[in-house]
Amino acid sequence: MRKIRTYNQISSRGLDRFSRDSYEVGSEIAQPEAILLRSHKLTVDQIPDSVNAIARAGAGVNNIPIDECTHNGVVVFNTPGANANAVKELVLAGLLLSSRGICEGMQYVQALTENDPAILNKEVEKGKKAYAGVELTGKTLGVVGLGAIGANVANMALELGMEVIGYDPAISVEAAWRLSSDVQRAENLGALLAKCDYVTLHVPAIEATKGMINSEALSSAKQGLKLLNFARGEIVDNDAMLAALEVGKVARYISDFPSLELLGNDKVSLLPHLGASTVEAEENCAIMGANQLVDFLENGNIKNSVNFPQIRMERTHGYRLTFANDNVPKVLSQVLALLADMNINVIDLLNKSRNDIAYTILDIEQQPDAQLLAAVAGVEHVFHVRAV
DSSP: OEEEEEOSOOOHHHHTTSOTTTEEEETTOSSOSEEEESSOOOOGGGSOTTOOEEEESSSOOTTSOHHHHHHTTOEEEOOTTTTHHHHHHHHHHHHHHTTSOHHHHHHHHHHOOOOSHHHHHHHHHHHGGGGOOOOSTTOEEEEEOOSHHHHHHHHHHHHTTOEEEEEOTTOOHHHHHHSOTTOEEOSSHHHHHHHOSEEEEOOOOSTTTTTOBSHHHHHTSOTTEEEEEOSOGGGBOHHHHHHHHHTTSEEEEEESSOOTTTTTOTTEEEOSSOTTOSHHHHHHHHHHHHHHHHHHHHHOOBOSBSSSOOBOOOOOSSEEEEEEEESOTTHHHHHHHHHHHTTOOEEEEEEEEETTEEEEEEEESSOOOHHHHHHHHTSTTEEEEEEO
16 A cells, blocks of 8 residues: 655545555655645655655645755656646736726725715716726737746737747747747847836746846836736845836736735735635646656656656556666666676666656566665665665
């Protein structure tokens, strides 16, 4: 019986992916083989040696100690694209909120105290002039980060009649296929900011993106820019944002990440991290995360890992073992030589690498026992071996 430890409230549709005949799942599981979580801040001491994989039901993994997991051979998964539609729809709401005086108009109406319908209607007609806005059609939207969410947003904006400029120096082939050919490409962030009426951020929170929207970047922005941040709070330097708002360089800032510095500013609209907060998104993320864990635990396959290479090999017959190693020469040949010396025939194998990590799936004719696993683990640079 495989054991899965959960943190946070995980959708039952995701948990149903774990067969009750083969899996024990719960929030109090000790010595789990895998962990499934959402936003819980996972610490190193919460990852016992029994853990082989962690799945984050969501895109961001800054709540997981990635480096320590990699060092210990723990595969970390996320669920890119599972919440893309939810975030895309909220970006649309953000575009409208920044353009049409919607919240301000609602507050005005709610504050009216007239009891006479005729007077009320007169007050409404008189007051609405203060909340006139602009239309999105014909305006230019800059999309920073063109992954699953960014591509969806870009395509949506085109359908609204907007001009769209995208910037993503690390765009993948898969993401490029999702993107409309009508999306223009910016050479750098400054060029994008200078041309756009609106900019929406969709990059991960990593060292390279921390504070990327800073004073220098905002100095390039078109006067009166409206900036939307549904990615991560750390991407925007709040002090620089406040300074840009004060001088009108930025007209509105819509953020899904409240902070003390931004509270109370009438040019800032803050949401309580609602980006993926839909029933559908939570279900999609849980299902994808659970499916990835099952395929890894039962077959050794890896999809959507943030620290290991993507790899998948069909199962035919025989027995399967997997191992991870430092990405240096001769490790695979040493393992194959070891198997040959033990008179074990290899049926099939697949080897992939990612940065400093290599990972191999081996199908062999003999069922791997403790002696074989120990022998493979003893090969220099091999740091994680598993019979699947």
